Amino acid sequence: MANGQGHGGSTGGYGAPPPQNPYGQPPYGQHHYEQNPYEQNPYEQNPYAQNPYAQPVPPLQPYPPRQPQAVPAQQAHQAHTAPQQPYAADRFGAPPEPGAGRPGGFPGPAPRRNRLAVLVQFVLQWIYAPLWILGLVLLFAVLLLADYSGGGPDSDGWLKVNRSFVPPRRLRAELSGRPEHWERYVAPILARRIAAAEAAHAAGDGEVRADLGRVMRVGLPLRFYRGLGAAGVVRLAERHGWHGVASGTDTGHVRLARHFPAPAALNAPSPQDPPAAPGTPWGPQPVRFAPLLPFVLLLQVLYVPVYGLLTCWVSRPEPDHWDRWGARWTVGPRAFRAEFTNSPAAWDRHIRRILERDATRIRAAAARTPGTTPGTTPAHRIQLKRATYRGAGAHQALRIAAEQGWTLDPAYLPDPANSLRLTRPDLP
Known part of the structure; x- marks a missing residue:
């Protein structure tokens, strides 16, 4: 064609005849291709024929066959947390077999109910x-x-x-x-x-x-x-x-x-530090109005059972809701004198009495249990409520407890506004 869009013409450039086919094939025109596309091909073969050197290709296996040997913990964790498609078989094929084992040894779905x-x-x-x-x-x-x-x-x-x-x-x-x-x-x-x-x-x-x-x-x-x-x-x-x-x-x-994990550090004063100032978290807290305490002592006979009945049916976000709120409206018989007089000596006697009570309880529990493993020293833990040291302060309670060998428990963050958690080695 004279417009240069075909293979005709005697001049070179675009539209010139293609170079000589090394295999002697005719041009790839549509009519030639339909007649015999592989004419004079020395390697003539059906492009879709079976490859004589082809071998069956086994399915790909991302991991070699498992051997009966122990699997490292890291590899087991990776296999357990690997992405899964647990619902593919249920959507397009048979549902998962009830009770089939899963990674980590946890069972699969249980049998369906009627x-x-x-x-x-x-x-x-x-x-x-x-x-x-x-x-x-x-x-x-x-x-x-x-x-x-x-x-x-x-x-x-x-x-x-x-x-x-x-x-x-x-x-x-x-x-x-x-x-x-x-x-x-x-x-x-x-x-x-x-x-x-x-x-x-x-x-x-x-x-x-x-x-x-x-x-x-x-x-x-x-x-x-x-x-x-x-x-x-x-x-x-x-x-x-x-x-x-x-x-x-x-x-x-x-x-x-x-x-x-355990808390990284305990932000608490040392028992040897100067006493904490009143009104601070570690210092003495304001006590209740003294003439009101006898009425609180009498009314809590009704208040405590009602509160306990309500907490049996109502789920609250704070597990220690009684320690944070309920105990604020009650007064114990042991703490009544200390809070009524608000005397530092009365508060100290009350704190020592509570520590001795807890130590006696721990000794009695240790006497009922068998001995510990040789070479180990068991740690005993107690918790002092806010009502125990309200007028004396958490720091004063910590100083009195240190005299008896108690220290702040490093497994808990200090919360002096509500309670003190203490620990000490095995009691004599």
Whole structure:
């Protein structure tokens, strides 16, 4: 073509005939290609024919086959925390096998319940649950009027109806059985329990370890995570910094724990320092109006039982709510004289009496328990309430305790406005 867009023409440049084909093939025109695209090709072969040198390609394996040997702890942790897709098989194929093992030794989803049984339970619970609670209230009133002094089941045993109650949020998860529905149901429950445990740790709760750190524990029953499995609950807990703990033979619960390190430093005065000024956190606190104390002593006979009854039914964010608020409106028989007179000598005698009482209790408990491991010195811990040193001050209580060998417990942050936590080696 004369316009230079074809292969015609005798001049070079664009539009000139292409260079000589080393394999003698005709030009790649459409009509030639349709006739015989591989004409005069010395290596002529079907491009889609089987490669004579091809071998079956085995499936890729990111890791070599595992050998029966111990797996390092770091590698096991990485395998346990690796990203997973637990719901792919449930969405596009067969559901996960109930009770199948998961990384870390935690079981998978439990067998599903019958859908008809779940629906019947959900409908009938609105009838039998109120009747059950009413029966418990009447039984409690009868036992109270009959002056019953025998033993009985704990509060969880009295209120077992809560275990058989299916809330509407769990109904969808029970009927569908899909792990994502169970995860949406159990995630807020787990978050609330973890938040409550961390608040309890901040208030001074927890099991003290040898490194002075404290361990908090949380448990969930099987009815909360049936379709997700313990492995799924552990995966959710790891987002909050918690880890799973082996439950042993208890397959109806999943156990979680978290280790909180000891405080880096204790911002507290030394017993040898000058006395703290009144009104400061470590100094003496204002006492209540003395003529009002006898009325407080009489009215607390009614106030304390009512407060205890309310706290049995109301869940509060602070586990030490009584120490922070309830004790502010009561006065103990031992502290009545010290607070009524507000005498430094009376406060000192009261503090020494409380320390001696706690030491006697520790000696009695040590006499009932077997001996400790040779070469170790057990540490005993006590807690002095604010009412014990209100008029004397936390610093004065610390100075009196130091005379008897007590020091501030390094496992807790000092909180002189509410309590003092002390420790000392084994008592003589």
